[in-house]
């Protein structure tokens with residue numbers, strides 16, 4: 001299990017969700033979700049495909065609107081924000097997409113420079129270049145600055161995707177299945193990077209995954225989602241020591257399939 005993270009500030013809740021519901025037509029995806037994320041904490045949302053994990057983080061990032069319930073992010077009620085405030089909030093909430101969302105026609109350096117040009121137009125070229133160097137160094141890929149995304153491995157693309165999100169220095173990182181499609185050694189590297197980002201950049205994170213190893217290594221708190229609700233929350237050992245059928249089913253799914 002992950003050792004206790006002393007940097008977590010349990011008196012400071014950066015994401016607070018209460019009674020969240022979201023449906024698409026007859027598909028009732030989120031059915032009463034409650035969740036707290038504290039400053040500096042990594043919360044893993046674990047659940048099988050289609051349970052609503054991505055919908056949850058899209059609502060937190062203001063990309064989808066909830067049907068009912070409250071979503072408070074960094075002290076702001078997301079569903080009541082106007083377009084400008086939502087834009088400002090999105091700068092503080094970094095979304096790491098599953099595929100890294102890199103532009104194939106740009107080099108790694110240009111991909112990293114792009115969000116700065118768009119969101120921080122007052123920065124001078126030299127300042128942007130310094131920030132690009134810093135995040136590339138943080139993800140251990142300084143040597144790839146002139147490479148094209150197509151020349152990178154899957155793990156390297158994930159790292160560059162994380163760097164591109166980090167470059168705007170968000171308070172919150174939302175990782176959507178960061179280890180999906182990677183071999184076990186690369187998964188370990190990405191898990192370690194997530195923890196390093198937490199320590200070095202003092203981020204609070206939600207990591208959505210169905211990878212138990214990722215959950216165990218990165219999660220200070222694990223929330224297990226089933227059919228649009230959290231059925232268990234706590235440390236990895238607490239959640240997986242229960243031996244109840246709901247959890248057992250999940251364990252078997254991970255290790256047998």
Ligand SMILES: Nc1ncnc2c1ncn2[C@@H]1O[C@H](COP(=O)(O)OP(=O)(O)OP(=O)(O)O)[C@@H](O)[C@H]1O
Nearest residue numbers: 024027029047048049050051052053054055056210
């Ligand atoms: N924009 C949308 N319009 C209609 N239905 C949607 C939309 N987004 C998600 N859904 C539906 O919501 C359900 C939950 O999707 P979601 O992507 O959150 O699952 P998930 O738990 O993240 O799964 P996975 O691990 O496969 O990514 C699915 O049935 C999906 O089809």
